[in-house]
Amino acid sequence: MLVQLVRPLVRTQVQMLAQAQSASGKLVGMVSQWLGYLGIHAEVTQLQTTGNRIQVSLCVGKPEQCTEAEWQQILDNLNRDVDTTPAADTLTYAAMPPTQQGKVQRLLAAILHASGQDPLADWPTLRPRLVALGIEEPMLAGIHSALKVPMPVELLVEHLEPEVAAFVLAKAIHIALLDQQISQAEDTALKALLNAVDSGAGTRSEAAAEGLANREVVA
Structure with a gap:
């Protein structure tokens, strides 16, 4: 990668x-x-x-x-937004509803299983390393429970919200690199998450392009 x-x-x-x-x-x-x-x-x-x-x-x-339509939309958004303070609505685990938190837990558990090791057996050693990555106790407890009932990533990413996929992907990359290498199963799982993020971006870019087209028609 x-x-x-x-x-x-x-x-x-x-x-x-x-x-x-x-x-x-x-x-x-x-x-x-x-x-x-x-x-x-x-x-x-x-x-x-x-x-x-x-x-x-x-x-x-x-x-x-970035497509021309996406870039133009980004420029338009920045020109309209005079507030340069960091956005307060960035998706966080604590702000997610329980259904999304469950998806995060199961997906990160699937990434851990994809390493080829036994994450449940290695949990005493693995847990502090996950804490060092910024994964807090409620998420850790959920991941530990999800490890006991593994599910395939391909099934978990179906109908996954792009924002949740992006949240998981950022943490999944760090988890996959804990052993300084990416296995084939980890690579497949990361690509599935990336596709889930891209699917949302594709929908938004289509909407942006449609908005630009409508604006040109009005003009």
């Missing part, structure tokens, strides 16, 4: 950056290159250190995986 291909290259570049006498120019190029791996065209317009962090300002163009 992409992460396995890119990480060694990024590690090499980090080492080069640490050894460079003039690091600013190199880092500017690296940031653009890293985003380029994701198909995002970006230009660094400002770079400075702030305490123990690096502050970067970017000018971003249309990503390769």
Whole structure:
């Protein structure tokens, strides 16, 4: 997968950056290159250190995986929205209804089973590693229960809400990489989740395209 291909290259570049006498120019190029791996065209317009962090300002163009209709809709949304504070309605596990929480638990349990190990037998060792990934106690308890009745990912992703699929995918990638490798079963499960996310994006892009077309007709 992409992460396995890119990480060694990024590690090499980090080492080069640490050894460079003039690091600013190199880092500017690296940031653009890293985003380029994701198909995002970006230009660094400002770079400075702030305490123990690096502050970067970017000018971003249309990503390769973004249609013209989607990009125009994004620009329109940003132009209308003058509030730049982080959105407070980001989907969280605690805010999900019980039915969605159950889906999350079963899907993450399926990812753990896809590793080829016995997650129930390894639970005493596995649990603290999941806690380190930011998985809190209520979700952990649900995952542990779901491990006892495994279900195939292909069945679990049917009619899965794209927002829930995206939530699960972000955690599933980290879980799959706990052993520093992606098995074939894990790869299949991650792709199924990604397809569930994309299906929602496809529906939204069709709606955006229809909205643009209607606006052109009115104009």
